[in-house]
Amino acid sequence: MPVFSSGDCESRQALYCRKDKSLGVLCSNFLRLYNKDDIESIGLDDAATRLGVERRRIYDVVNILESIGVVARKAKNQYSWKGFAVIPQALEELREGFRENFTMSSCFNSTMDLGGCKSVGSSDLKLEAQDFLSGLAKNDNRREKSLALLTQNFVKLFLCSGVEYITLDSAATALLGDHSNSTAMRTKIRRLYDIANVFSSMNMIEKTHHPETRKPAFRWLGWRGIPVNGFPCPTSSEKSESRKRMFGTELTNHDPKRNKVESSISWMSNGSLKYPLTVKQEDSENSCDRSEVEQFMNHEARGYVFGPFAPESVTQQTVLAQNGARQNQDWESLAFTHHPHYHNQALRDLFVHYMEAWTSWYTEVAENKQAQEVS
DNA sequence: GTTTCCCGCCAGGTC
DNA sequence: GACCTGGCGGGAAAC
Numbered sequence A: 001m002p003v004f005s006s007g008d009c010e011s012r013q014a015l016y017c018r019k020d021k022s023l024g025v026l027c028s029n030f031l032r033l034y035n036k037d038d039i040e041s042i043g044l045d046d047a048a049t050r051l052g053v054e055r056r057r058i059y060d061v062v063n064i065l066e067s068i069g070v071v072a073r074k075a076k077n078q079y080s081w082k083g084f085a086v087i088p089q090a091l092e093e094l095r096e097g098f099r100e101n102f103t104m105s106s107c108f109n110s111t112m113d114l115g116g117c118k119s120v121g122s123s124d125l126k127l128e129a130q131d132f133l134s135g136l137a138k139n140d141n142r143r144e145k146s147l148a149l150l151t152q153n154f155v156k157l158f159l160c161s162g163v164e165y166i167t168l169d170s171a172a173t174a175l176l177g178d179h180s181n182s183t184a185m186r187t188k189i190r191r192l193y194d195i196a197n198v199f200s201s202m203n204m205i206e207k208t209h210h211p212e213t214r215k216p217a218f219r220w221l222g223w224r225g226i227p228v229n230g231f232p233c234p235t236s237s238e239k240s241e242s243r244k245r246m247f248g249t250e251l252t253n254h255d256p257k258r259n260k261v262e263s264s265i266s267w268m269s270n271g272s273l274k275y276p277l278t279v280k281q282e283d284s285e286n287s288c289d290r291s292e293v294e295q296f297m298n299h300e301a302r303g304y305v306f307g308p309f310a311p312e313s314v315t316q317q318t319v320l321a322q323n324g325a326r327q328n329q330d331w332e333s334l335a336f337t338h339h340p341h342y343h344n345q346a347l348r349d350l351f352v353h354y355m356e357a358w359t360s361w362y363t364e365v366a367e368n369k370q371a372q373e374v375s
Numbered sequence B: 001g002t003t004t005c006c007c008g009c010c011a012g013g014t015c
Numbered sequence C: 001g002a003c004c005t006g007g008c009g010g011g012a013a014a015c
Helices: A008-012 A023-034 A044-051 A055-067 A084-104 A107-111 A123-137 A147-161 A168-176 A182-201 A236-240 A290-295 A312-323 A325-338 A345-374
Strands: A041-043 A071-075 A078-081 A205-209 A216-220 A268-270 A273-275
Touching (some): A055 A147, A168 A216
């Protein structure tokens, strides 16, 4: 017998309710069931029985949780519970993995000349970055198409691109590399919905709408710790908006227009692109109550040392402080002149961000070189 | 009409 | 060969 009863659809008892069956609700129930100190081992059959679902569904949840380290496979049919504490480290590893891959891909080596400064955002850079992205997705074997890997790549898109809003079709395009294959696109989007529902149930992303296109999009919230009652702490906007989704419910077809709820997150606009004020920034919008934060401070993904893909707000501040506004402005105009204009939003956002990261990095290196020459 | 995503088939992998 | 794992896409609920 299932250990958890339905939520939203209780009033419509005895009728089939799709929401009760959603992966997000299942994930919430799964986490409630196993997020305990004395849990060491998770049997898939046991989980399926206790949650009242088919084993097949447990695989989906477990694979996604495994990709961010919450559970780890022990043996056939057996997983070990690692807990939420490992999430920040797992996210950091994903970020680092992206950075290493990108560095190793020789992208910068082949296209950037420190002395002569080949044009930022050149077609070379565009092609190399495209290679990297398609490399994420072009492998055809089973492992490469796994839900776990797709989950990690989806997270990387958020962590490493600096893009705040990602639509699932643009994510699918970026991860698939070939948007002309409509069947593959549809399949990829279905899986991304699965992943998004699980992450939504953990409050790691939220469903909203892209401010410009108004298309349904997801916004990265990051991991904000688990308060005492076992539920991720809500943002201040969530606290003030009781209609918003809570842990244990899902975001299925959540529409701000219909619900008259708009994200209260601040924006930093730069031309056509918008970036978060940084997800890890400790502002009133994105942080938990201090008491809650302190309890989980050790698990928070704070204090990142941003690499070449640091959010714009970080890189720009650094450059401005070090070199003054003028040089930065020059780089921006150069980058704008040369940046590739993609129809695909995710790719466009990524490449624009690469250019800005490169601008920041080059400026820093040039300054160091100048300092060395002086000394 | 579009978006969302449950459901279960079935093929590949493991024991 | 039996069972486990999980990719995949049909098709229906939700909007």
